[in-house]
Amino acid sequence: MKLEEVRKEIDQIDEQMLNLFLRRMDAAAQVARIKAQTGQPIYNQRREQEILDEVTKKAGAYAAPAKILFQTMMDVSRALQHNLLGGGKELREQIEHADAAPLRERVDAVIACPGTKGSFSSLAAKNLFPDSTLAFYPRFYDVFDAVKKGEATFGVVPVENSTAGSVEEVYDLLLKHRFFIAGEEMLPIDHCLCGVPGATLSSIRRIYSHPQGLNQCRGIIDACSAEAVACDNTAIAADLVAKERDPANAAICSAQAAQKNGLVILKKPAQDIGGNTTRFIVISRTLIIEPEADKISLSFSLPHVTGSLHRILSRFAACGLNLTKIESRPMENSRFEYLFYLDFTGSARAKDTLSLLCALSGDLPEFTFLGNYAARRESGETADI
Ligand SMILES: C=C(O[C@@H]1C=C(C(=O)O)C=C[C@H]1O)C(=O)O
Incomplete structure (x- = not known):
């Protein structure tokens, strides 16, 4: 057979598969309606396992890729059902009603910073909140505590450095408190x-x-x-x-x-590598989504099942969202189980993205939407305070 002929065959198969996929999704929508009437949960692990066992048995040499294909189909079938049944309703409302007033205009805000005057976080805070009051706390822990107690409106803390990597303690505190991220800043760090x-x-x-x-x-x-x-x-x-x-x-x-x-x-400079840059985030107890927000942060845990992270990431990719950071941190009170922290480009107010977030909130253990804020692509000036 010539290449053109085989491609024709592939086109025909694709058309049939597409029709079957659409029929499968329509069937899943019917299942959703029945589940709404009978009060059954959307996720049925036993049924999915039975389907996967059957596929693996019948697919012979293609068992592994067939399994991925069917797992993905079931993921999107569940996502459809979550959306049809209004899954993630609370999250949808929270995002739709989020405060959109720009950070720079919050002159009455008190900003908690780690360290004392001259700390790099306070320089970042001054760029983000030029007219607000800074309050200093010795440790990152104390900054989170000040925000929790309402002593400060926001906190500014470093999350990663281009030379030394992630500030793991801050990720752990963020995942423990589940505060929102309202903004970010990047600073060139000249030690x-x-x-x-x-x-x-x-x-x-x-x-x-x-x-x-x-x-x-x-x-x-x-x-x-x-x-x-x-x-x-x-x-x-x-x-x-x-x-x-x-x-x-x-x-x-x-x-x-x-x-x-x-x-x-x-x-001076005392650092090993040129272009040394640190990224800082603004933590907040309330959800703030500025109009130009184009970066989404979230966290979730995953079962130790082959391909579980891949399947989630592929759903973001299908929505056109670009993964910019992934971090896994050990979960409290469990051995070798992890919370995943992810940053994506995107707006939570975009229809498809919002639907994906709502579906994931119903689907993933420990899912937390951590915010949608304006990404910094260029370093800000090091302010003088
Ligand atoms: C469609 C259903 O809902 C979910 C999706 C499944 C699927 O797409 O095959 C299977 C089980 C459920 O987790 C169902 O319960 O049958």
Whole structure:
């Protein structure tokens, strides 16, 4: 057979398959109506397993791909049923009625930042909320606590750095509190190695910073043969070095934090890799979706079943949503089970995306919609505060 002939055959098969797929979806819609009358849940694991066992048995050499095909068909059949029965109604209402007032205009807001004046998070906060009041808390934990208690309207915390990777503690706190993400900021991070007046590169024996700062500046720590000492925050490290007045101590922090504490800069930039950038998020107890929101964050857990993550991701891809970040964190009180955290490009107000989110909220264990906000593609200026 010639290529053209085989392709003709494939076209015919596709047409038949498409018709059968449409019939299958119509049948699933009928099942949904019956389930609504009888009060049965949409998901029937036993029935799906029976179908998959049968497919695997009959598909011979193509058992594995046939299984993927049928699993995907059942995923979309369930999604259709969730939508027909108004699944994720609460989420739909929450998204449709979300507050859309821009962050920049919230002049009465109090913004919780980790560290003290000059911390990188506070520089990011100043860019996001130029006219709001900043309140400082020692640790990321305390920032989340301040937002929880209502002491602060929002919190600004770092989530990832281009050199050192994710700030895992922040992901864990986010997944524990299930706060919304209302915005993000990216800052170029230029670290300084600084000490008290009189300190030199050769007098340094201990270098204080947040673990992220230490990880971004391994080269200079090794060059000084110094001990790396972890602190809650880079600006707190600067404060500590200033108070101890020991020329053997140095801090890795922003130039602003060095200046505020009267420290002298021994090396700038102190980081190993050029273009060092950190991404920060705004955490909020209430859902805020600014009009230009184009990034969606969510989390869920998954059963340890072959292909379960792939199947979810393929549903996002089918909706035209591009995955920009995935993180898995161990779940509390369970061994080697994970919560997945995902960022996608997209607007939750777009019809198809909203339907997908609502279907997933009914389908996935521990599903949480974490927000829809304006993605930053370029780094903001490092503000002076
Ligand atoms: C269609 C049904 O609903 C769901 C979808 C299934 C499918 O697409 O085959 C199977 C079981 C259910 O999880 C059903 O219950 O039959």
